[in-house]
Amino acid sequence: MDLTLTPKHRALREEVDAFIAAHRGAAPRPGGGRKRPDRKALDWQALLLEHGYFARTIPREYGGFGAPHDVIELAIIADAFSRAGISPGIHNQGISMLVPTLLEVGTEEQKRRWIGPTIRGEVIWCQGYSEPGSGSDLAAAQTRAAVEDGHFVINGQKIWTSSAHFADMMFLLCRTEPEQPKHAGLSYLLVPMNAPGIEVRPLRTMTGRAEFNETFFTDVRVPVDQIVMGRGQGWHVANVTLKYERLLLGDPNKLQQRFEAIRRMMEQPGAEGSRLLDRAEWRDRLLRLQGEVMAARHHNLRLLTEQAEGVDSGLGRFIVKYHGTMLAHRLASLALDAMGSSGLPYEPQGEAAEDDAATTWQIDYMYDIGLIIGGGSSNIQKNIIGERGLGLPREPKAAAPAGRN
């Protein structure tokens, strides 16, 4: 355990602070990821990439900064942007999930082709995993891709494809080997969203906004080399992506930001003039969450260190999504309670304008439930934790299967 900063780290910290001071006028608002980056966001992203404040450890030949892995450097950069309330760059499914997947299992050609444009924000990806009949049971996917004259020809339907309405590409899990058993029949394809035969229909959620889509495929053609790993290896690739999705969804920096926002809210005098922070029952609730967020953040530092050192964190990684999303729910719950009746008015502004605080918290509160469900529901997470993390046996196959399989 050594968290003291070297002179090189101190220099980096000063450098980042100076960068922020010099360029903060050019920064877009933090957040986003639910719409296509605009010119300002793209320019900002280019600036961050140039300085190595984004994609810092991705090799230069793939468009990154090529720095060696140093957990403290990453923490210093994240912390500086978070303190300044400045966008740390674009986060979306392409950057957080597809890029690490390609780095892990993509071909050299795929890395060179896709990583650069993706981290620059030029190519936006969406995820084609779930289907109406297979939500938790991803491997039961029925969308098919048959090979015809050098192309996969795709037919079927995906659901929960967030950002499909503005994405350029989809990473798609589909059945290419129907004669193989369930898990062995899948492949992982990279599909341009402008291909003929793709139809995207918005799917409204409980927040009242269309944060997701249904995507329909009718004879959509993709060249056969648009596959990651080989035919029938889609389940393996999908699980690599899911691994990164779990870490993304349990992100402790988001938890920390949320905790700080609630603390600030509770420090403000309320309608009756007193601060909630001065009431012991409220303070205790906040403190309890602070302790849990603290554990999550330290745990994350441990995971980053292990990752940098090539240690397989196993259990430590499997718990992150379940732990983080449940904690996020409890944080949002406290925020609603602290606002009371003032937190009820609700007018979401769509993609253009900014939501007010009450609306934002209500959306977060609902969206958190969506995140508990999405990316592998809590029950799926508990299966993974129990089986892959702790080595408990799988559910035995049922003697008399009910319905389809």
Next chain:
Amino acid sequence: MDLTLTPKHRALREEVDAFIAAHRGAAPRPGGGRKRPDRKALDWQALLLEHGYFARTIPREYGGFGAPHDVIELAIIADAFSRAGISPGIHNQGISMLVPTLLEVGTEEQKRRWIGPTIRGEVIWCQGYSEPGSGSDLAAAQTRAAVEDGHFVINGQKIWTSSAHFADMMFLLCRTEPEQPKHAGLSYLLVPMNAPGIEVRPLRTMTGRAEFNETFFTDVRVPVDQIVMGRGQGWHVANVTLKYERLLLGDPNKLQQRFEAIRRMMEQPGAEGSRLLDRAEWRDRLLRLQGEVMAARHHNLRLLTEQAEGVDSGLGRFIVKYHGTMLAHRLASLALDAMGSSGLPYEPQGEAAEDDAATTWQIDYMYDIGLIIGGGSSNIQKNIIGERGLGLPREPKAAAPAGRN
């Protein structure tokens, strides 16, 4: 909903209060049930039975008071004894579980023979259900009883038989039809504990005391008419008994008494001179539990009403054990926290002397975990609630069973 008291109810209340005032000197300490009632307890029991303050609705021909079922009368009596801190009579497995079972499914002869002595406290029963290999899976019981010349001849082993070391009788679940499928091969026998071939060995628990026993059967002979219902119907009878055990284990009056004890403790000034009740974070915890105990008590009144009116409460009854034991655990948890380091010294006094407050709460805290497990663990309760209460499907049979069945 009508909880106003009729003149008859008011008269009863005065009568009970007068009884308590006149006889309180003769009352044993409340509690017990973990040792054989002594002379004082038996005399007190006789007095209660005579006045109809115990076994009030059990028919006279079986030794009860024979009053019609009136929920409010029962509540008035319970409340008066609870307020006065006076023993409301003997509660043990025979009285709370076997007696209602016999009333529901016993023969006329069995009711006449067993109910009277049991409610008078003369005959003490223990429960022979669990075995080392079948804890949650009761129906997998392997203790066998073969019929030979008009007798069941019992061989096998039972575990968790509380009070076996001083009981007169056991109600025993055992396998009499080995050729039948699992659930259909069981019978429910009434076995004298002084029969040759029974050996009782004490089983120490985490509290440091021997609250349970293991009971071994070697060629124990019982006349064939000592069976409740018929051969192969043991699973049905056992479930009748379990129904009453669930209600016993979730008893809201016990929760209420425990809540009151904690409230009194938190009203006392602590070492630093201030009362925990004046600290909002502690008070809020206590209040939260008060609300839950309140819900449990009102729910119980509803169940008693439904029972009196012959309504099957279904779900309402199934939840009681799981709800009550988890709530009891949280109450004991608060008690330990309120005592802090003063609550750690621990010197259980065995069956003779009274334990100090800290020791009593520590025992309760541990025993509560035992109650969460015993009488059908929480997982078993959730199966029952989900399947019988809500109509969800059973777990499918495994295609390839692991181990014995």
Next chain:
Amino acid sequence: MRFGLTEDQLLFGRSLRGFLADRLPLDALRRLAEPGTGFDAELWRGLGELGLHGLLVPEEHGGAGLGMLDAALAAEALGYHAAPAPFAAALVMAVQAFRSAGDAEQQGQWLPRIAEGQARIGLGFAGLAGQTGRAALRLEGGRLSGALDGLMDGGDATHFLAYLPDGRAALIEAGAPGVTATLRRSVDRTRALVDLDLAGAAPVALLQSSNDPLAAARRVRDAGRVMLAADTLGAAQNMLDRAVAYANERVQFGRVIGSFQGVKYMCADMATMLEPCRAMVWYAAYAQDAVPEEAAMVASHAKAHLAEVGREVARLATEVHGGMGFTDLLGLHYQFKRITFDRQVLGGPERCRHDAAVAQGWIAA
């Protein structure tokens, strides 16, 4: 002499639920909820025909003269179906306000109008009920000025009953001079809040005849809390019922998901939490009429406990539905948001438990 509902009450609950099930299939609910006013004239009329308007109004004033338990059953049914209709404030708290603090003339004038469905009264407290938002009203020379946020049942209200800090309540006409009522659509589109700005508005009635105006105001608050608890009971029961139905039908991994202990135990946990709440709500409602010494404590406890249970059930039932639960498609979110609303108005759990402690004399107010 029993703890349970009467045949009449069971019948009333059934017929109201039947009416609402009939009137509010999902597409109708969607349409009615869209404007977010918490009011629909046709539904309002229909509820009136079932006797809901005058449920609590004494018979001499043209009502049914029923009790708080009957009202709780109505609230439960409205919550079950997420009905966009004024109720807790307009038909329960307002009636309670007139009955506990109105003089004979005021009662004679207003209670019949409530019972006829003509007066629909939005109602708001200041700090007394733990509401957040602006709450600064003053009455000078018979004129009311200042601001009061978050009045319940305020959408399309004909009148507003605004409580002053001292426990008196001023009844104001919605369109009167000096009255600015701003509709705030809430996250629960089936019920709206109104923010009032008053500039020398002239009340049409001032409820002040009680000996202890604050005590009278607290009784109104407590009645409201019981109704919100009952509303949550209904909404949560609806979510549980639908989760169980979905778990019995949805297939994943080759099995109906309800056969997995993971899903089954979620449902069992919901039922275990929720089932005892029913008796608690019944008693809390009954106590408002029949057990005055416990009324305040049990009302606050019921509100707090149902809010805690409601939140858990809302999450778990949505989880059981998987991604479908998070969409707009099934409309499960109407009940989800109903539970959110119930929790956040008239004081959250911490505040209600505090009030329960005060009611028991554990601490000073």
Next chain:
Amino acid sequence: MRFGLTEDQLLFGRSLRGFLADRLPLDALRRLAEPGTGFDAELWRGLGELGLHGLLVPEEHGGAGLGMLDAALAAEALGYHAAPAPFAAALVMAVQAFRSAGDAEQQGQWLPRIAEGQARIGLGFAGLAGQTGRAALRLEGGRLSGALDGLMDGGDATHFLAYLPDGRAALIEAGAPGVTATLRRSVDRTRALVDLDLAGAAPVALLQSSNDPLAAARRVRDAGRVMLAADTLGAAQNMLDRAVAYANERVQFGRVIGSFQGVKYMCADMATMLEPCRAMVWYAAYAQDAVPEEAAMVASHAKAHLAEVGREVARLATEVHGGMGFTDLLGLHYQFKRITFDRQVLGGPERCRHDAAVAQGWIAA
């Protein structure tokens, strides 16, 4: 520049756990725990040979001069095996007390004796750490009188370090005139408490050299809290490990019970709660040496959070074992009670969180 243990630390933890596994099979643990003094001479000697006595004592005083993180790893191992040995008070808090408030002479006199295992110091606070029980000491004319309950590591202690309300600490010989030490066997038979009654006892040392005695005392408290958090981490990890092993082996309903989601999810919940605690404890320990501005806050938070997680794991792991978990047979209860003890000394979660708020300046002390 890393967040994790060094090779040396991993090796140290492994060798200590190996030693304890070897020395404390269940029958030995049972025998050693029976008297309830929290001390066994042979085990104490063995731990000394592994360097535990002088772990934190600076090298110039004959110790290993290691840091709080090393001590936390030791505490975790002791908790894992429920070792009946003085540690948190005798070998960590006492050393911290001398280092933060003892003068050079006192350090030179006492730290070597601790490192040699000759001085085993029981230690107790008054209100500073949220301990309940008697805490009324006064120092008059160099003599100490009054009562102090619940000193940790008090069984078979050679000395007692008793904190005065002003943050000074008096070191008293166990057998000295005017000292009555009453052993209180705790529910955790592997650690004892001592109640002290003092009637004009003469301290052999008075720690008062610090500029701010209360701050020095708080540092001692914080070190103790980190050790208790680490102890709970170890005990809870032990219970989880055993629950998983049992779930992999016990058959019910024709299946290994760990294949039932009901049991599997209990284990998954335990792991999800417990796993992040490891990094939290590491950081809290590290901060005591290296991040003074966060030390108090993270120590209190770690103590509180581990207490909450520990209680849940203790219950769930026992539940997974079914009836066997409730018996004495498997000895699982030694860790269960270890967790109980850790929670109830030096301030429970509410008190620790309060102290964390104070440390952050949210509220006054």
